[in-house]
Amino acid sequence: MGEKLSIIQIQRKANALREDIINMLEAAGSGHCAGSLDLADIMATLYFNLMNIDPTNPDWADRDVFFLSNGHTVPVQYAAMAEAGYFDKAELLTLRKLGSRLQGHPERSRLPGLENTSGPLGSGLSQAAGYAYSLQYLDDSKHRFVYCVMGDGELDEGNNWEAAMFAGKYKLSQLVAFIDRNNIQIDGNTEDVMPLGDLVGKWESFGWHVLEIDGHNIQSIIDAVNTAKAITNRPTVIIAHTIPGKGVDFMEYDYRWHGVAPNSEQAKNAMQKLRSLDGKISSGNYNE
Amino acid sequence: MNNYLLNPDIFNDDVKQEPIRAGFGRGLRAAGESNDKIVALCADLTESTQVHLFRDAFPDRFIQIGIAEQNLAAVASGLARAGKIPFAVGYAAFHPGRNWEQIKTTIALNDQPVKIVGSHAGVTVGPDGATHQMLEDIALMRVLPNMIVVVPGDSLEAEKATRAIAENGKPSYLRLSREKSPIMSTDNSPFEIGKAYILREGSDVSLMGTGIMTYQLLVAAKILAEQGINAEVVHVPTIKPLDNQTILESVRRTGRVVTAEEAQVAGGFGGAVAELLSTDLPTPLLRIGMLDRYGESGTPHELLEYFGLTGQKMAEKIIEFVHTKSQYHREY
Numbered sequence: 036m037g038e039k040l041s042i043i044q045i046q047r048k049a050n051a052l053r054e055d056i057i058n059m060l061e062a063a064g065s066g067h068c069a070g071s072l073d074l075a076d077i078m079a080t081l082y083f084n085l086m087n088i089d090p091t092n093p094d095w096a097d098r099d100v101f102f103l104s105n106g107h108t109v110p111v112q113y114a115a116m117a118e119a120g121y122f123d124k125a126e127l128l129t130l131r132k133l134g135s136r137l138q139g140h141p142e143r144s145r146l147p148g149l150e151n152t153s154g155p156l157g158s159g160l161s162q163a164a165g166y167a168y169s170l171q172y173l174d175d176s177k178h179r180f181v182y183c184v185m186g187d188g189e190l191d192e193g194n195n196w197e198a199a200m201f202a203g204k205y206k207l208s209q210l211v212a213f214i215d216r217n218n219i220q221i222d223g224n225t226e227d228v229m230p231l232g233d234l235v236g237k238w239e240s241f242g243w244h245v246l247e248i249d250g251h252n253i254q255s256i257i258d259a260v261n262t263a264k265a266i267t268n269r270p271t272v273i274i275a276h277t278i279p280g281k282g283v284d285f286m287e288y289d290y291r292w293h294g295v296a297p298n299s300e301q302a303k304n305a306m307q308k309l310r311s312l313d314g315k316i317s318s319g320n321y322n323e
Numbered sequence: 324m325n326n327y328l329l330n331p332d333i334f335n336d337d338v339k340q341e342p343i344r345a346g347f348g349r350g351l352r353a354a355g356e357s358n359d360k361i362v363a364l365c366a367d368l369t370e371s372t373q374v375h376l377f378r379d380a381f382p383d384r385f386i387q388i389g390i391a392e393q394n395l396a397a398v399a400s401g402l403a404r405a406g407k408i409p410f411a412v413g414y415a416a417f418h419p420g421r422n423w424e425q426i427k428t429t430i431a432l433n434d435q436p437v438k439i440v441g442s443h444a445g446v447t448v449g450p451d452g453a454t455h456q457m458l459e460d461i462a463l464m465r466v467l468p469n470m471i472v473v474v475p476g477d478s479l480e481a482e483k484a485t486r487a488i489a490e491n492g493k494p495s496y497l498r499l500s501r502e503k504s505p506i507m508s509t510d511n512s513p514f515e516i517g518k519a520y521i522l523r524e525g526s527d528v529s530l531m532g533t534g535i536m537t538y539q540l541l542v543a544a545k546i547l548a549e550q551g552i553n554a555e556v557v558h559v560p561t562i563k564p565l566d567n568q569t570i571l572e573s574v575r576r577t578g579r580v581v582t583a584e585e586a587q588v589a590g591g592f593g594g595a596v597a598e599l600l601s602t603d604l605p606t607p608l609l610r611i612g613m614l615d616r617y618g619e620s621g622t623p624h625e626l627l628e629y630f631g632l633t634g635q636k637m638a639e640k641i642i643e644f645v646h647t648k649s650q651y652h653r654e655y
Contacts, residue, residue, distance in 0.1 A: 161398045161401065
């Protein structure tokens with residue numbers, strides 16, 4: 036079982052993940068900034084508080100499992116895994132490089148601790164639901180939970196709604212899904228590209244318990260997951276409202292940062308933001 | 324070398340016939356009895372795909388997915404990650420026809436031992452027409468790294484093949500047919516993943532078939548014998564991995580090759596054999612199957628006739644092929 040951090044420690048950890056992400060993406064020269072940054076709080080809370088895991092024994096039979104559906108945000112998962120001790124942090128800088136275990140999109144068979152392969156959008160919830168079905172109906176394993184993080188843009192994919200219907204029908208109560216509601220996708224704002232409309236109503240009508248939270252509030256994330264765990268007759272989806280690019284002011288809210296990496300100047304500026312709490316404190320290291 | 328036991332009644336008019344999918348249904352139930360990790364998922368086609376045999380025997384291990392093939396594949400992936408051996412079953416036209424990307428990403432690349440069962444493949448699904456006649460599945464599946472591709476020749480072999488893929492630990496595709504077809508093998512005939520079998524020895528031409536077409540090639544070989552052509556018949560139920568050794572040894576003996584399948588030859592079984600021969604043993608090759616066109620409505624037998632896939636029709640083509648002097652033979 037990994038360490039269970041306090042809220043302030045998780046906040047610091049989330050910030051560390053953001054720094055890792057900037058370093059990784061700058062070194063890689065490509066990748067996806069916005070979603071990776073905005074998921075840092077959720078990922079830190081899962082890996083350092085909520086999930087029952089053992090980084091030294093990734094396939095531990097009693098673990099909770101995590102499925103990333105929007106695989107392009109995997110830098111934040113790699114960062115969380117490295118910070119948690121699944122592998123050495125130095126390996127983070129191999130992201131997207133030839134021979135690396137840290138593929139541009141996650142590949143299960145390359146890196147212990149990953150539960151699935153994803154990237155093509157819309158299938159992670161199905162995979163998570165399959166695992167949750169097994170726990171609930173085939174293994175009589177009621178104490179384990181299955182977490183799935185999805186993007187909001189990927190909800191355009193019909194496969195998600197097949198999975199939503201499936202999980203609703205079978206009342207997969209050990210399944211806890213997050214929607215990263217950052218309102219952006221590659222071509223623009225989600226409501227311009229393809230309106231998602233009433234997400235709460237949609238998921239409720241599929242038989243899910245729906246919670247809406249501030250996806251950067253650690254306490255809210257913990258509370259929502261604890262609520263989800265207490266609901267034993269249906270799956271729960273947590274619609275986490277987030278700010279794309281969270282933590283780096285010139286990336287925030289800008290859909291153009293969905294799929295690009297910072298150059299060295301931008302990375303330096305980003306790091307300054309992250310290390311000065313957005314300019315609120317001085318940071319000697321980054322003031323030239 | 325040829326120790327394959329053929330059904331002695333194979334050329335009788337009253338040879339026993341049974342749909343290949345029936346053997347799958349029995350095989351899955353038997354596999355389920357010996358391994359409780361096996362689960363079955365189906366996309367609203369439980370009786371026609373014969374999964375009901377498993378469902379009735381093991382209701383707790385059957386999962387109804389509804390008409391949602393993308394979910395069928397990806398849920399199966401998740402079940403495999405949880406330690407199960409999932410048989411994901413549907414019609415080949417939609418599975419893998421519709422969900423190829425989920426099969427690639429969540430099963431093949433993810434290297435999970437999901438068994439993809441595509442029933443009602445080929446033109447012999449009949450009156451439903453081109454939309455439901457899956458002809459491209461062999462090509463779609465054999466191009467995927469990690470994927471095993473098996474096309475049984477009759478219901479008895481389907482039963483053995485189902486039990487074999489249940490235990491092979493690999494992503495696997497099993498192609499099934501809807502229509503009754505003659506039982507050419509026996510309970511004692513061998514089946515091993517990756518093995519081709521010589522059903523009839525000959526010296527003039529190697530006739531290689533997969534699925535129901537092997538039986539039709541046996542009929543063709545009988546007709547050819549009456550014309551003085553001594554054909555070898557090779558049954559190739561595993562298209563990936565291909566039994567290169569058996570195929571090449573046969574080709575070295577005969578110097579001429581015919582492939583037959585109820586699928587697009589481009590990328591299909593004929594494509595696989597053409598790839599092997601072009602690198603290892605360039606040999607005149609006649610590929611019989613669907614030649615860059617879709618099927619259409621008709622009875623199964625009418626369609627086999629129409630597309631030149633019966634033993635009689637193939638024999639006519641093979642006679643022409645054997646007598647041509649050219650090294651090259653191109654059908655389309």
